[in-house]
Amino acid sequence: IDAKEDGESKLFVAIGKENLVIFTVATEETDGYKRFMRSVEKNGLSEYLQVLGLGVEWQGGDMNNIGGGQKVRLLKDGLEKYKDEKDLVIMFVDSYDVLFTAGVDEIMKKFHKMEARVVFSAEHYLWPDKSLGSKYPKIEKGLPYLNSGMFMGYAEEIWKIVSHEDIKNSGDDQLYYTKIFLDPQLREELNMKLDNLAVLFQNLHGEEDYPSVMLAIFIEYPTPFITEFFQKIANLSYPKNKIDIFIHNSAAFHELDVSDFLDDYSEVYSSVRELPPSYSLSEYEARNRGLKYFLGLKCQYYFTVDSVSHIDNPNTLKLLIEQNRGIIDNLFITLRGYHQQQLVYLTSGGVFMYVSNMVEYGHLVNPETFSDYLEQKHPDMYQMFDNPEDWEERYVHHDWSKQLMPNANISMPCPDVYSYPLMSETFAQHLIEEMEYYGQWSGGGNQDSRLAGGYENVPTRDIHMNQINFEQHWLHFIKEHVCPIQERVYPGYYSKANAIMNFVVRYKPDEQASLRPHHDSSTFTINVALNKRGVDYEGGGARFIRYNCSAIGMDVGHTLMHPGRLTHFHEGLPTTRGTRYIMVSFIDP
Numbered sequence: 071i072d073a074k075e076d077g078e079s080k081l082f083v084a085i086g087k088e089n090l091v092i093f094t095v096a097t098e099e100t101d102g103y104k105r106f107m108r109s110v111e112k113n114g115l116s117e118y119l120q121v122l123g124l125g126v127e128w129q130g131g132d133m134n135n136i137g138g139g140q141k142v143r144l145l146k147d148g149l150e151k152y153k154d155e156k157d158l159v160i161m162f163v164d165s166y167d168v169l170f171t172a173g174v175d176e177i178m179k180k181f182h183k184m185e186a187r188v189v190f191s192a193e194h195y196l197w198p199d200k201s202l203g204s205k206y207p208k209i210e211k212g213l214p215y216l217n218s219g220m221f222m223g224y225a226e227e228i229w230k231i232v233s234h235e236d237i238k239n240s241g242d243d244q245l246y247y248t249k250i251f252l253d254p255q256l257r258e259e260l261n262m263k264l265d266n267l268a269v270l271f272q273n274l275h276g277e278e279d280y281p282s283v284m285l286a287i288f289i290e291y292p293t294p295f296i297t298e299f300f301q302k303i304a305n306l307s308y309p310k311n312k313i314d315i316f317i318h319n320s321a322a323f324h325e326l327d328v329s330d331f332l333d334d335y336s337e338v339y340s341s342v343r344e345l346p347p348s349y350s351l352s353e354y355e356a357r358n359r360g361l362k363y364f365l366g367l368k369c370q371y372y373f374t375v376d377s378v379s380h381i382d383n384p385n386t387l388k389l390l391i392e393q394n395r396g397i398i399d400n401l402f403i404t405l406r407g408y409h410q411q412q413l414v415y416l417t418s419g420g421v422f423m424y425v426s427n428m429v430e431y432g433h434l435v436n437p438e439t440f441s442d443y444l445e446q447k448h449p450d451m452y453q454m455f456d457n458p459e460d461w462e463e464r465y466v467h468h469d470w471s472k473q474l475m476p477n478a479n480i481s482m483p484c485p486d487v488y489s490y491p492l493m494s495e496t497f498a499q500h501l502i503e504e505m506e507y508y509g510q511w512s513g514g515g516n517q518d519s520r521l522a523g524g525y526e527n528v529p530t531r532d533i534h535m536n537q538i539n540f541e542q543h544w545l546h547f548i549k550e551h552v553c554p555i556q557e558r559v560y561p562g563y564y565s566k567a568n569a570i571m572n573f574v575v576r577y578k579p580d581e582q583a584s585l586r587p588h589h590d591s592s593t594f595t596i597n598v599a600l601n602k603r604g605v606d607y608e609g610g611g612a613r614f615i616r617y618n619c620s621a622i623g624m625d626v627g628h629t630l631m632h633p634g635r636l637t638h639f640h641e642g643l644p645t646t647r648g649t650r651y652i653m654v655s656f657i658d659p
């Protein structure tokens with residue numbers, strides 16, 4: 071760079087194109103290739119890339135086995151015209167199993183830092199000739215062996231390498247390059263190095279190649295949606311035998327959740343250590359214990375997750391470790407106070423801290439009101455307002471939104487009686503359990519002190535939503551998830567989502583088995599099946615008398631929706647075995 075003249079020309083030269091050509095080989099546009107190309111574009115590397123071999127017949131053998139000589143030959147052909155370019159840098163990468171994670175500036179900076187004319191990526195595997203291990207130069211740390219899937223160097227040297235000797239299409243490219251590297255004279259003449267510390271190239275294939283990680287989980291207070299939290303931990307796409315689990319749980323409320331997780335997975339993780347609530351550790355003590363335990367384990371990485379941090383992206387651990395940092399933290403985790411303090415402590419101890427926000431790893435749940443509901447059987451059910459997305463994911467039927475598609479065909483089992491998926495089976499189950507836990511079923515008589523008039527004309531055995539403190543939640547649910555569908559099937563009517571009668575009915579042959587013909591005090595009614603005919607009960611169903619039509623054996627979580635008065639005189643058919651539960655709302659009385 072000639073920067074002596076003036077600032078302007080300096081700027082001009084400094085932002086000019088890098089002297090780089092990236093070659094890759096792909097004979098077909100496989101999914102792997104397309105993924106590679108997306109990473110090329112994302113990192114602004116398209117202008118540097120040349121793809122060799124597209125449309126050419128592959129003769130390099132099985133990609134998973136010895137072979138690949140054709141790649142060397144294709145590179146040689148592609149390189150010929152550049153071989154005398156003095157300062158040109160050439161990068162070669164496979165395409166089907168390679169991703170770029172940085173742009174040209176970082177690539178060039180790291181290449182120059184290596185102080186080599188040629189750099190090959192390195193890995194744990196010794197392949198394909200195990201006998202060559204002793205010929206490798208000894209290294210103190212890092213990855214010892216050459217991998218030919220990614221390398222980089224000056225055109226002059228790369229040309230010397232690919233034209234060093236003939237190789238057949240079916241010959242092995244990795245062996246070809248390895249032999250050159252293991253020749254001490256050639257290695258020195260070409261100033262060839264391996265990227266032992268994965269500065270430029272990170273290899274992540276094969277379970278044995280994954281670094282060991284200690285995953286420290288901290289449950290410092292009751293936290294909503296902990297089942298999903300653990301599920302996401304278990305879903306991380308990382309070999310579990312490379313993960314050591316450390317859990318501090320200080321919430322007695324979650325002891326069952328922790329033991330459920332450990333029952334399912336403790337065998338498959340490398341090891342498990344739990345500090346239960348009975349240890350009465352402060353958060354500070356627990357986090358220190360975690361670090362001490364980590365140092366004793368000799369794991370390569372320490373990954374810490376609080377119970378509020380849901381790791382939605384199963385590739386999180388892989389992606390973070392690919393960045394090859396001493397300490398990794400997700401932005402979404404650092405946002406929490408205590409954790410931040412700990413990281414400050416580590417930073418002041420001379421360890422660099424990196425915050426990564428390059429990809430979305432997950433989200434935080436809001437634990438604020440959760441403790442107000444610990445008296446309930448399922449406190450998560452009450453988190454509709456504080457954690458709406460997690461709530462919907464767990465409790466709204468996954469097919470619900472399909473009903474709103476332009477060409478959705480909402481089923482109509484009887485005239486003007488519609489039926490559609492509304493809530494998840496989990497919701498149905500939790501609602502039944504919440505009601506049975508509360509337990510105060512009405513007597514089923516006409517006198518009902520819960521009602522304003524004290525009298526119910528057509529009584530059921532039931533518990534009202536307000537008795538379990540769920541009425542506000544339920545009315546909101548009606549507004550969000552029932553009214554939009556009502557507007558589609560009964561157009562021109564706009565509901566206020568108003569309902570005083572919201573209740574779960576319990577039918578049993580020897581308690582109350584059926585409900586005599588009646589009208590509902592509603593503009594329209596929803597009637598949700600909470601359990602399964604043929605499994606939990608026999609009989610049951612709603613019969614619409616004017617049409618002599620019955621809706622029987624609805625799927626769990628599906629609702630009926632019908633007009634309340636005049637046309638839809640109806641009855642509840644007898645339950646003949648077991649217990650049938652339904653959830654009913656009289657909307658717009």
Ligand SMILES: O=C(O)CCC(=O)C(=O)O
Nearest residue numbers: 590611612641642643654
């Ligand atoms: O048993 C049924 O499905 C009908 C229930 C009903 O009509 C009501 O609770 O008003």
Ligand SMILES: [Fe+2]
Nearest residue numbers: 588589590640
């Ligand atoms: Fe009814």
